[in-house]
Amino acid sequence: MKYSNQTRLLVAVDCIIFGFDGTDYKLLLIQRGFAPEREKWSLMGGFIQPEESADKAAERILQQLTGLHDVYLEQIQAFSIPERDPIERVIALPYVALIDIEKYQTQINDDFHARWFTLKELPNLIFDHNEMVEMALNRLRYKAAFHPILFELLPEKFTLPQLQAMYEGLYDTKIDKRNFTRKVLSTKLLKKEKDKDKSSSKKGAFYYSLDEEHYKENFTNIHNFIPKNEIPVGTE
Structure with a gap:
């Protein structure tokens, strides 16, 4: 049984x-492998299959490209303008994914001609994908001000300067080092390691790792690592 007199639509995940x-x-x-917009740069996407939920489709599509499982994924606002795809009516459900670059580098799938671009050097993307990226960045900036999701981007061991650079880069701001260190360590999210990173100086900086138990317990807590005036307006 189907609903009568209704047009069928395609739903995709990006x-x-x-x-x-x-x-x-x-x-x-990735470079798009088919028309329209063949060989132009695109987000990795695909259509939701009949047996899949949107979340499962996003997990499948991400795994096809990176080989990674259990990656942070969050759906943002749907894109549904009728003319967004010139071929057929396609509703797109974008998902923000945060991955550790070091883990991905050994699992590149060459079938998609994938390439990393810095955010300051992004090419023009197909359809409305540039709008999706901008919306995703705004969502990430808002969410990261209240939840420790940026830790998903870090390798197993990292330094406090690397962590601070990650927050500064997202908000394009400078953060007081002493205050940042105090706030981060007060969360008890981190475990100090015995070894140091000496790539930047002879003295070096101690490595830290994420305390997984405290990370899960504190994921929904507020952690203001950045100045409040840098937090973009948004909704939870």
Whole structure:
């Protein structure tokens, strides 16, 4: 049984995949392999299959490109303007994905001609994908001010300067080092390691790792690592 006199629509998932290399935020893009807009840069996407939920489709599409499982994924606002796709009526459900670049580098799928771009050097994307990326960034800036989601971008061991650079890069601002360190350590989210990163100085900086138990317990707590005036207006 079906609803009568109704037009069938296609629903697609587009993954907005962010990474952080220790200095810059990056976006993982693919070259589209078919018309229209063949060989132009695009988000990684695909259609939801009859047996899938939107979340499962996003997980499948991300795994096809990166080989990674259990990645942070969050759906943002749907894109549904009728003329957004010139071929057929397609409603798009964008998902923000945060991945550790180091884990991805050993699992590149060459079938999609994927490439990392820094956010300051993004090419023009197909359809409304540029709008999706901008919306995803605004959502990330808002969410990261209240939840420790940016830790998903970090390798297993990282330094406090790397962590601070990650927050500064997202908000394009400078944060007082002493206050930032105090606030981060007060959350008890981190475990101090015995070894140091000496790539930047002889003295070096101690590595830290995420305390998984405290991370899960405190995920919904407010952690104001950045000045309040840098937090964009948004809704939870």
